[in-house]
Amino acid sequence: MATGVIMPRQGQSVESCIITKWNVKKGDSVKEGDVLFEYETDKAAFEEEAKVNGTVLEILAEEGDDVPCLDTVCVIGNEGDDISEFLSASSGIEEEAEVKNEAGEAKEEVVIVSTKKGDEEKVSPRAKMMAEEKNLDLSKAVPTGPDGRIIERDVLTLAKNGFKIVKGEDNKEVCDAVDVNVANNAEIAEYEDIKHSNVRKVIAKSMHASLTNMAQLTFNRSFDATEMMSYRKTLKKSSEAMGLVNITINDIIMYAVSRTLLQHKSFNAHYDDEKLRVFNNVNLGMAVDTPRGLLVPTIFNANKMSLNEISIRAKELGSMAGEGKISPDLLTGASFTVSNLGSFGIESFTPIVNPPQTGILGVCGLTDKVKVVEGNIVPYKSMNLSFTCDHRAVDGADAARLLKDLCENLENFSALLAK
Template sequence: IGGRVSVADAGRTAEAAPATAVAAPAAAAADFPGASTSAPLKGVRKVVAKRMMESLTSTAQLTLNTTANAAGILAMRKKVKNADEALGLNKITLNDLVCFAVSRTLLKYPVFNAHLEDGVLTEFEQVHLGFACDTPRGLLVPVIRSAQALGLKAFSDEAKRLAGGAIDGSLSPDFLSGGTFTVSNIGSFGIETFTPVINLPQTAILGVGAITPRPTVAADGSIGVEQRLNLSLTIDHQVIDGADGARFLRDLVAAIENIDVTVLA
């Protein structure tokens, strides 16, 4: 009536309409040729899977990328490698030097050396620095306790002790928890940048990539090549602003580029 549909019209339409077709059962999943195996996740892999998903679903993760001139850190590594063996410095690695610089930079940025749990932010005076370790059992994160208080040699020795224990399975669980910040280094695989996932309940994580050659232009216009260390910082934007992430990276780059001064400070 007048372009409107009455209740009676709706009833007649419903009566006249053909019965709705019932969808045919979905075809069985196509068979995949060849042998396959299925097994539930267990052990370390199950724990990692759960924690990674919890991290990504409960935080506002933002990754910032930059590079540092690696000339100073490469020179320092060469110097300690060739030092008198009696000094015990020969096994200090590039990763030790980067992590050492991180432990010092964190002192200036308490919100990065913190936990966020149930809406409560807890900042720590001590830097308990975790570092991702690839082991036969999967990803483990040993923790260097009070890293900011250790000299370079003691720092390196402790990192090696922890990594060795994580790899051979002898490390006490006490050294696999309580971290306040984590460093993940996959630069040895040639990876330049990536998006490290925050290790809950921490508020940030640093990814360390490969050292790669980059073209540079000097003040006089001449073109050269620098070895640059790639850095990827993931922050929880709930408590850390992008500008603060940029400031942290700026100061970390300075600590790495002037590693000789950082070690002496």
């Protein structure tokens, strides 16, 4: 009996996912656990494994398709199995697309072009257009798309290593082995177009909306990090004996933020034009730099966690985000965000509030300063904090008070732990 493979739902907020790569093709034999295809949401990437043994009888979606969650993308079974129910469902989708196309929406179709005598290849319109622009011989392209289809990346490969069509003496097109990198050196060296990833599109949209719709104001203040650094040094010496993880400076700051926000609830909130939604617990967003772009996982109920528990959870979320395997449900719901650029030596910056939150804390690097203590000049380690708030939701004095209390809590971190 044939089995349909559906597009999984990765998180309650996800409606569709994009297929980025097929690892199998029609007719391939697969075993349970084999990776069938790779797909991504707007912020994370995943692999879908086969749940049954059998043969890939049909592939119903192509690389680059944005597939609604729970829709069938391929069928696995035994040769001769009836798959008409899956094909009819797919046909219904295609008919709907055709109706939309007649109403004026463009529809991309696979086109057949003759690349040389007696040889016809299936080529996507984008690949065909790119090949014509670069005057490339598509017969030399190696198809990597579904069912032997030549797609855009195959033409890009051809542009680097392939053949160019040139004119002979009789003005007929002939194929010469031409080093395209040399022939089109001026064009290729001038620039390279890199398509925006889905993550970058989401970041761009969110950040633009943030600056467009909010009245943002940034405050900067430094604090004496002597006690904080001394406490962390003590932890490092005794962490193994006490069964603690490697607690970082960022963990300590997030702990302090989770406690300080409870006394400044307007910043532990979401703002809209009608109301301010104030949260009773701190759901702390943690900005993470990943190969896919900026992601912000959420440490839910951080105010109820110990310092060690916050550190453990931060490492778990950071690892999942870095690998691109994090659930979208863990990338939403934050009531406040911490963004740390201290490891890059940044001394001050303007973090952008992630709507509908009302504030974000930017953590900067350590610097050496001096102060006068009882008439003596004393060197010390200082850290700067950059705090941006939404001035529609709160006043500047409120933000200044929050930043003052946070700095005092960090300067007296042992006392904060005792509360």
